[in-house]
Amino acid sequence: MATDFGNFFKSAFTVDNVIFGFDEGDLKVLLIKRGEEPFMGDWALPGHFVYPAEDLDTAAIRVLEELTGLNNVYLEQVKTFGAVDRHPFGRVITIAYFSLIKISNYTIQSSSIALQAQWHSISQVTELPFDHMVILQSCLNRLRWLLRLRPVGFELLPPKFTLTELQHLYEAILETDLDKRNFRKKILSMNLIIDLDEMQEGVAHRPARLYKFDRKRYQQFLEEGFSFELKETRKKERISRSQLLSADQ
Amino acid sequence: MATDFGNFFKSAFTVDNVIFGFDEGDLKVLLIKRGEEPFMGDWALPGHFVYPAEDLDTAAIRVLEELTGLNNVYLEQVKTFGAVDRHPFGRVITIAYFSLIKISNYTIQSSSIALQAQWHSISQVTELPFDHMVILQSCLNRLRWLLRLRPVGFELLPPKFTLTELQHLYEAILETDLDKRNFRKKILSMNLIIDLDEMQEGVAHRPARLYKFDRKRYQQFLEEGFSFELKETRKKERISRSQLLSADQ
DNA sequence: GTAATTAGTGTACATTTTACACTAGCCCTT
DNA sequence: AAGGGCTAGTGTAAAATGTACACTAATTAC
Numbered sequence: 001m002a003t004d005f006g007n008f009f010k011s012a013f014t015v016d017n018v019i020f021g022f023d024e025g026d027l028k029v030l031l032i033k034r035g036e037e038p039f040m041g042d043w044a045l046p047g048h049f050v051y052p053a054e055d056l057d058t059a060a061i062r063v064l065e066e067l068t069g070l071n072n073v074y075l076e077q078v079k080t081f082g083a084v085d086r087h088p089f090g091r092v093i094t095i096a097y098f099s100l101i102k103i104s105n106y107t108i109q110s111s112s113i114a115l116q117a118q119w120h121s122i123s124q125v126t127e128l129p130f131d132h133m134v135i136l137q138s139c140l141n142r143l144r145w146l147l148r149l150r151p152v153g154f155e156l157l158p159p160k161f162t163l164t165e166l167q168h169l170y171e172a173i174l175e176t177d178l179d180k181r182n183f184r185k186k187i188l189s190m191n192l193i194i195d196l197d198e199m200q201e202g203v204a205h206r207p208a209r210l211y212k213f214d215r216k217r218y219q220q221f222l223e224e225g226f227s228f229e230l231k232e233t234r235k236k237e238r239i240s241r242s243q244l245l246s247a248d249q
Numbered sequence: 250m251a252t253d254f255g256n257f258f259k260s261a262f263t264v265d266n267v268i269f270g271f272d273e274g275d276l277k278v279l280l281i282k283r284g285e286e287p288f289m290g291d292w293a294l295p296g297h298f299v300y301p302a303e304d305l306d307t308a309a310i311r312v313l314e315e316l317t318g319l320n321n322v323y324l325e326q327v328k329t330f331g332a333v334d335r336h337p338f339g340r341v342i343t344i345a346y347f348s349l350i351k352i353s354n355y356t357i358q359s360s361s362i363a364l365q366a367q368w369h370s371i372s373q374v375t376e377l378p379f380d381h382m383v384i385l386q387s388c389l390n391r392l393r394w395l396l397r398l399r400p401v402g403f404e405l406l407p408p409k410f411t412l413t414e415l416q417h418l419y420e421a422i423l424e425t426d427l428d429k430r431n432f433r434k435k436i437l438s439m440n441l442i443i444d445l446d447e448m449q450e451g452v453a454h455r456p457a458r459l460y461k462f463d464r465k466r467y468q469q470f471l472e473e474g475f476s477f478e479l480k481e482t483r484k485k486e487r488i489s490r491s492q493l494l495s496a497d498q
Numbered sequence: 499g500t501a502a503t504t505a506g507t508g509t510a511c512a513t514t515t516t517a518c519a520c521t522a523g524c525c526c527t528t
Numbered sequence: 529a530a531g532g533g534c535t536a537g538t539g540t541a542a543a544a545t546g547t548a549c550a551c552t553a554a555t556t557a558c
Contacts, residue, residue: 082344
């Protein structure tokens with residue numbers, strides 16, 4: 001169980017975390033300015049070595065929390081990257097995670113790493129050190145994939161949101177236009193968001209209704225298990241297969 | 250770039266490969282009888298250390314080829330497992346792959362490892378060393394998921410197959426019954442299989458037609474890119490979104 | 499030639515997806 | 529307070545897809 005730290009740079013593993021946020025109608029990713037070689041001073045994905053007595057998920061959670069102060073956020077392992085020459089100093093494989101956070105909850109941490117962190121619009125990130133561009137792209141694909149299948153969009157919005165905001169989020173991430181009426185019909189038919197009977201304030205036009213995600217109801221469905229393929233249909237109260245949800249590992 | 254082999258057991262990474270096959274109407278997995286401690290003599294997933302100058306995919310391909318003599322098969326990284334105590338001798342994380350092979354092409358290799366390999370029906374594998382049961386389950390979920398979305402079933406069948414065989418494969422993997430007429434309608438409407446105008450031989454009943462997978466046509470669609478969400482529809486010759494295919498990374 | 503066995507086929511209905519354009523409500527200006 | 533500017537909010541019809549369901553056809557074995 002003992003690990004020789006002196007050999008870390010010869011054969012080691014790290015986690016890299018693609019932290020997505022959504023703001024100003026734009027999908028963003030949190031990057032840090034590297035404080036060490038190689039690529040010191042460049043913007044890169046936040047990552048760190050996995051400690052010897054630390055599980056992979058734990059390491060990813062740690063990196064996220066040190067950077068953002070947030071825990072209990074959506075986090076998922078995506079893929080492991082281990083090309084022989086991906087790190088100039090030795091053989092380092094990295095397990096890529098992505099997480100979804102509400103930028104509104106995010107406050108800059110005082111850790112020296114976190115002070116160097118900044119949100120970047122996805123569309124403007126064109127160059128990253130190591131194989132980080134590939135990792136980013138991979139996580140982005142996964143996010144798009146997931147967004148079609150699961151109600152994860154809510155993770156990126158403040159607790160109260162309007163349907164238009166939600167639609168803009170879908171449009172920004174999927175890079176497509178959606179029909180307003182069809183989008184609302186579909187979202188509402190999921191029965192996973194609750195009308196708060198509150199209105200937007202401080203806008204210079206007709207205010208929109210505010211909604212929140214019905215996390216309890218979603219949990220319930222997850223726990224009951226999806227049984228899409230079964231022939232018998234619980235008539236009411238059933239989330240149909242089409243409704244952005246799907247059974248998965 | 251140098252790696253200290255003496256430290257391999259202190260902090261190392263391996264690949265484990267879940268090799269699926271299909272035979273006698275049953276989904277199978279290829280297991281090896283371990284020739285070394287720990288768990289010597291137990292059936293386990295085939296795996297191996299990743300060599301210092303070897304990419305992860307390469308390592309997975311190597312393990313597969315040494316065991317089966319096959320290359321150029323469907324192989325995909327699934328997930329990395331790295332619980333601190335998953336290996337009793339030290340910190341070993343493993344990158345899990347799964348591959349799909351045609352059992353009909355499989356011949357036992359003469360390597361000492363391969364001699365100890367055997368196909369096991371998935372349903373009868375109930376206990377495996379390390380966290381291999383979790384890995385197997387994870388790959389199985391991925392396979393099921395994939396089978397709904399992509400035409401990967403063909404990878405498990407001999408080059409010529411009948412529609413009934415294909416249906417049985419879907420039923421076995423998805424653990425569900427499918428309607429014969431609807432299944433055929435759907436499969437044929439994909440236009441991804443070619444009617445060979447040949448008949449089954451040596452069966453004691455009406456012989457079925459033989460088909461083969463139209464790999465070229467599938468490649469073509471992959472290369473053209475899926476553009477499901479676009480509004481304009483190439484009227485004919487288009488694979489619709491519903492047809493077991495989907496855009497993914 | 500007949501029994502046994504699997505192959506092969508069509509139709510009607512339900513559900514889901516898609517396309518599409520106008521009215522409603524609030525704020526700000528004048 | 530009337531009107532302009534802006535975003536919110538709503539319904540319907542047609543097309544595509546999914547689902548349920550039962551009989552005839554072709555071959556072999558006896």
